[in-house]
Amino acid sequence: MRKMKTVLSMVTVCLAASTFAGCSSSGSSAVGTPAASAVPTTAVAKNPVTLTFVISNTVDAAPFNKIFEAYQKQTGNKVELQALPGGDFDNMMKTRFATGDFPDLFLMQPGTKQNVKLRAEETLHDWSSDTAVWDRIIPSMKEFQTTTDKKIYGVPFGATGMMGVFYNKDVFSKAGVQAPKNYADLIENAKKIKASGATPFYEGVKDGWPAQIFYLTGWVSNVDPAIGDAGVQKLESNQLNLADIPEVRNLFKKQKEIKDLGLYQDSPMAGTYDELQTKLGDGKVAMTFMLDGIIPQLEKKFSKDFVKDHIGFFPFPSDKDAGTALITPPNQLMVPEKAKHAKEAMELIKYMITPEMVNLYYQAAPGIPIFKDAKSELYPVQQTVKDLIDAGKAKINVQNRLTPTFADFQKTLQNFFILGDIDAAVKEFDANYKKDGKNKRLAGFE
Numbered sequence: 001m002r003k004m005k006t007v008l009s010m011v012t013v014c015l016a017a018s019t020f021a022g023c024s025s026s027g028s029s030a031v032g033t034p035a036a037s038a039v040p041t042t043a044v045a046k047n048p049v050t051l052t053f054v055i056s057n058t059v060d061a062a063p064f065n066k067i068f069e070a071y072q073k074q075t076g077n078k079v080e081l082q083a084l085p086g087g088d089f090d091n092m093m094k095t096r097f098a099t100g101d102f103p104d105l106f107l108m109q110p111g112t113k114q115n116v117k118l119r120a121e122e123t124l125h126d127w128s129s130d131t132a133v134w135d136r137i138i139p140s141m142k143e144f145q146t147t148t149d150k151k152i153y154g155v156p157f158g159a160t161g162m163m164g165v166f167y168n169k170d171v172f173s174k175a176g177v178q179a180p181k182n183y184a185d186l187i188e189n190a191k192k193i194k195a196s197g198a199t200p201f202y203e204g205v206k207d208g209w210p211a212q213i214f215y216l217t218g219w220v221s222n223v224d225p226a227i228g229d230a231g232v233q234k235l236e237s238n239q240l241n242l243a244d245i246p247e248v249r250n251l252f253k254k255q256k257e258i259k260d261l262g263l264y265q266d267s268p269m270a271g272t273y274d275e276l277q278t279k280l281g282d283g284k285v286a287m288t289f290m291l292d293g294i295i296p297q298l299e300k301k302f303s304k305d306f307v308k309d310h311i312g313f314f315p316f317p318s319d320k321d322a323g324t325a326l327i328t329p330p331n332q333l334m335v336p337e338k339a340k341h342a343k344e345a346m347e348l349i350k351y352m353i354t355p356e357m358v359n360l361y362y363q364a365a366p367g368i369p370i371f372k373d374a375k376s377e378l379y380p381v382q383q384t385v386k387d388l389i390d391a392g393k394a395k396i397n398v399q400n401r402l403t404p405t406f407a408d409f410q411k412t413l414q415n416f417f418i419l420g421d422i423d424a425a426v427k428e429f430d431a432n433y434k435k436d437g438k439n440k441r442l443a444g445f446e
Contacts, residue, residue: 048076054106058086060296063364087209102336105345110329113403120153125335128152154332159367161328162385163291171286179314193286200263202285204271208410214289217316220395221323223247238444243430313381325388404437
């Protein structure tokens with residue numbers, strides 16, 4: 001497992017605000033269109049090719065398409081974007097690698113844990129010696145990607161991510177409530193919102209993956225304070241059972257309570273990510289436990305000004321305080337060594353991380369940057385998280401800190417919503433985690 005200093009260094013990404021422009025005290029800086037004279041000088045291909053680029057369908061494709069349009073004009077090469085279902089992305093990529101169906105490049109979750117899934121030392125290009133790449137990226141990002149034997153199989157791309165509770169400010173105002181001070185306050189707010197005529201919470205159980213965010217965001221506010229970094233290390237080596245952590249069980253209890261109190265929409269099992277966006281934007285739903293991928297989706301449906309003025313954010317509250325923000329390192333770009341167009345894929349990545357293309361990306365998808373001297377105008381919800389990072393009230397997603405994953409968690413939660421059996425759900429959650437560790441042949445799980 002990565003040393004905890006690596007995890008802690010990630011939390012300090014925005015503490016050193018002078019490192020990059022996007023973390024200014026105002027939370028924004030103007031982003032201009034790249035000057036023609038500054039356009040990257042990637043050579044025109046003699047024989048243009050079409051590259052395949054695989055992403056999760058939870059990732060906004062628009063900023064990538066802008067870069068790929070510029071890349072095609074510059075080189076003649078095209079990029080075909082393939083979006084796989086977010087909940088099954090990891091398994092589908094493992095299957096493609098097992099069958100030799102390699103994309104030219106793909107966007108994967110951050111950190112070295114992905115290396116185990118894909119047998120990185122056998123299948124992926126090593127970027128560790130490419131100084132031109134790492135000169136562009138904030139050092140803590142490089143550290144997070146580096147293995148114990150100093151290999152780096154993925155190039156970080158994007159922004160520091162966030163998960164928590166996104167809410168409609170107008171619904172809150174109508175109900176006369178504000179961001180909660182603790183978890184009990186959250187439930188009382190939800191009851192007042194229901195009395196005002198709106199649905200307090202929406203859960204996309206049909207799509208599977210959205211229901212997991214309740215637990216991931218709840219973890220950093222409730223489980224981490226109880227078990228500490230030492231407890232996470234014990235989970236990594238199977239010296240601690242998920243089922244033996246009272247705070248984990250309590251998260252299942254809390255979600256069941258929300259359902260039993262009628263604070264979700266009428267049919268959570270039919271809930272989808274797409275409908276969630278519409279109902280939150282329309283003011284029919286007040287809150288959702290969600291990742292920041294919802295920001296560009298709401299902007300598409302309701303406008304950028306709507307997101308700025310009408311959408312708020314707060315962490316999953318703990319029983320004692322307002323909670324801790326969950327943050328995630330950016331995803332990573334990876335190139336299979338046996339990809340049909342591996343050379344062109346590596347050239348594309350270097351093109352993508354040039355200052356001009358990075359700023360073009362942040363112009364389309366504002367976020368807390370991970371590139372040196374990048375410019376990004378933050379949404380208010382992102383500024384809220386930046387302020388929490390500055391205040392030391394942010395923690396990296398536990399799944400980015402553990403090599404074993406919460407395997408088949410979405411299926412566990414779908415069954416949990418149907419049956420409501422806390423004991424069975426916790427037992428299955430624990431068993432699937434251990435099964436994943438064993439399947440990966442990790443120390444302590446065999």
